[in-house]
Amino acid sequence: MKLAWEKLQSFDRRWLFLAMGLAIALPLMFEFTMPFTTSPRVRALYDEIETLPPGTQVLLAIDYDPASKPELEPFARAVLRQLLLRRCRVVLMTLWDKAPPIVMALIEDIIEGEHDRHRGLFEGRDDPPLRYGVDYVFFGFKEGKEIVIAGLGQSFRQIYPADYRERPVGQLPIMNGINRLSDFPLIVEVSAGFPGTKEWVQQVVTRYGLRYAAATTSVSVTELSPYYPRQMFSLVGGMRGAAEYEKLVGQVGLATRGLNVLTVGHVVIVLAITMGNVIYFKTRKRKRGAR
Amino acid sequence: MKQTLPLVITFVLGVLFVVEFFIPAHGVHELTALLQEWGSVLAAFAFILGGINLMQANLPRIWRREKDWPYKVVLVASALVMLGVGLWEGQEGRTFLYLYDHIFAPCNATMFALLAFFITSAAFRAFRARNLEAFLMLSTAVLVMLCVVPLGELVALLFPEPLRTTIASLPSDIKDWILDYGNNAGRRAIMIGAALGAIATGLRVILGLERSHLGGE
Numbered sequence: 157m158k159l160a161w162e163k164l165q166s167f168d169r170r171w172l173f174l175a176m177g178l179a180i181a182l183p184l185m186f187e188f189t190m191p192f193t194t195s196p197r198v199r200a201l202y203d204e205i206e207t208l209p210p211g212t213q214v215l216l217a218i219d220y221d222p223a224s225k226p227e228l229e230p231f232a233r234a235v236l237r238q239l240l241l242r243r244c245r246v247v248l249m250t251l252w253d254k255a256p257p258i259v260m261a262l263i264e265d266i267i268e269g270e271h272d273r274h275r276g277l278f279e280g281r282d283d284p285p286l287r288y289g290v291d292y293v294f295f296g297f298k299e300g301k302e303i304v305i306a307g308l309g310q311s312f313r314q315i316y317p318a319d320y321r322e323r324p325v326g327q328l329p330i331m332n333g334i335n336r337l338s339d340f341p342l343i344v345e346v347s348a349g350f351p352g353t354k355e356w357v358q359q360v361v362t363r364y365g366l367r368y369a370a371a372t373t374s375v376s377v378t379e380l381s382p383y384y385p386r387q388m389f390s391l392v393g394g395m396r397g398a399a400e401y402e403k404l405v406g407q408v409g410l411a412t413r414g415l416n417v418l419t420v421g422h423v424v425i426v427l428a429i430t431m432g433n434v435i436y437f438k439t440r441k442r443k444r445g446a447r
Numbered sequence: 448m449k450q451t452l453p454l455v456i457t458f459v460l461g462v463l464f465v466v467e468f469f470i471p472a473h474g475v476h477e478l479t480a481l482l483q484e485w486g487s488v489l490a491a492f493a494f495i496l497g498g499i500n501l502m503q504a505n506l507p508r509i510w511r512r513e514k515d516w517p518y519k520v521v522l523v524a525s526a527l528v529m530l531g532v533g534l535w536e537g538q539e540g541r542t543f544l545y546l547y548d549h550i551f552a553p554c555n556a557t558m559f560a561l562l563a564f565f566i567t568s569a570a571f572r573a574f575r576a577r578n579l580e581a582f583l584m585l586s587t588a589v590l591v592m593l594c595v596v597p598l599g600e601l602v603a604l605l606f607p608e609p610l611r612t613t614i615a616s617l618p619s620d621i622k623d624w625i626l627d628y629g630n631n632a633g634r635r636a637i638m639i640g641a642a643l644g645a646i647a648t649g650l651r652v653i654l655g656l657e658r659s660h661l662g663g664e
Binding site for chain 1: 468476477479480481483484486487490491493494538539544547548551552553555556558559563564566567568570571572574575576585588589592593595596597598600601603604615616619623626627630631634635638
């Protein structure tokens with residue numbers, strides 16, 4: 157028995173890798189629905205957007221790369237859909253050099269693709285088509301990190317004199333009345349790290365009194381939690397937050413399916429911790445006894 | 448002169464940005480907006496410097512066939528291919544997007560996804576309740592991990608309706624309580640301490656007492 161515990165201590169970790177691999181693969185292969193509730197932190201943004209009048213200009217900052225895409229894109233998709241369905245005008249930008257192709261794909265999938273084919277977004281509604289420069293625009297990537305954020309607070313047009321396709325900002329009707337960040341009634345940021353939520357809060361949110369909400373990776377939630385609810389009125393955390401948002405907008409998407417993976421994965425990690433500690437205490441007792 | 452001029456520039460700009468924060472006059476904002484635009488342009492040059500540095504660090508090692516030189520060939524070749532295709536086609540080019548979607552994005556996501564396996568292994572080997580502090584940290588982590596996923600809601604299904612709602616929201620409430628009280632108290636203390644430290648360092652730089660950014664000691 158004693159030997160068995162010692163053997164378990166030097167247990168081949170590839171079995172753990174296999175367990176985790178199965179914990180990820182099986183929930184994706186066999187779909188099932190987990191019941192879950194929505195939290196006030198997430199509901200705050202949904203409710204805010206639902207009260208915005210059509211035509212409101214909303215800034216959506218997409219600050220993530222392919223590594224964080226599975227965790228953050230479901231929220232980005234859900235919130236973009238909600239904004240467009242409310243007929244809000246969406247101004248997209250990014251401070252991450254690896255993000256422009258992600259944003260372009262998002263635009264193509266949700267705005268151009270779905271609308272043109274009359275499926276999904278405006279299905280069953282008699283809405284006029286969304287026009288680039290009028291209903292949505294993408295300003296692309298700008299290098300400078302916090303300097304760019306601080307600069308946008310003072311003059312959006314000076315930092316971004318043209319959009320992603322080099323169209324001057326003066327020729328974009330969507331930008332009428334927008335000179336600086338405080339002219340946006342709502343700013344939503346999807347952030348995977350630096351430069352991201354913390355820099356937005358420190359550079360511009362408090363200083364200009366912006367209406368600001370953020371969606372971040374799960375690991376960032378503990379770091380950003382002190383800013384909720386004063387500096388940011390909504391904090392959507394990781395896959396769970398995105399799944400809650402999908403539930404609010406009434407669309408089962410990648411986050412809802414990902415939540416199943418997350419649940420089984422967390423159970424595996426908790427089991428690994430428990431097993432590691434049981435083995436540790438059993439073998440420690442034995443060592444003490446031997447002394 | 449070599450020392451004095453950078454110190455004067457640091458002092459003038461440092462004071463300007465501090466004062467600008469408290470002066471709402473339009474002219475002051477215009478000046479700082481212009482300086483921030485310059486800053487953004489300068490930051491863009493870091494990409495060029497980074498590229499030059501990459502070549503300087505790797506090409507001699509490839510030339511001398513040092514340890515792991517084939518990996519450096521892959522690094523330099525990938526950088527040059529992406530740069531070349533990007534300059535030739537632009538950021539919406541077909542080949543550029545193909546390379547991004549089919550090579551960069553999967554590699555980037557794979558590296559991040561491996562974390563799940565490393566965390567499981569680390570959880571088994573290193574996360575031990577060796578003393579009271581470790582036990583508290585471990586039990587809090589386990590609690591938050593279980594509360595962040597909808598296990599509570601799943602268990603709640605076993606109970607009749609008046610109890611179900613309470614049980615379903617209980618894990619989320621526990622997690623929020625830990626975040627709002629335990630976590631925020633510690634975080635705020637660290638953040639305020641770090642902010643005071645940053646103010647002190649900023650003042651030292653502006654006043655020329657701290658000169659490490661000039662390349663000296």
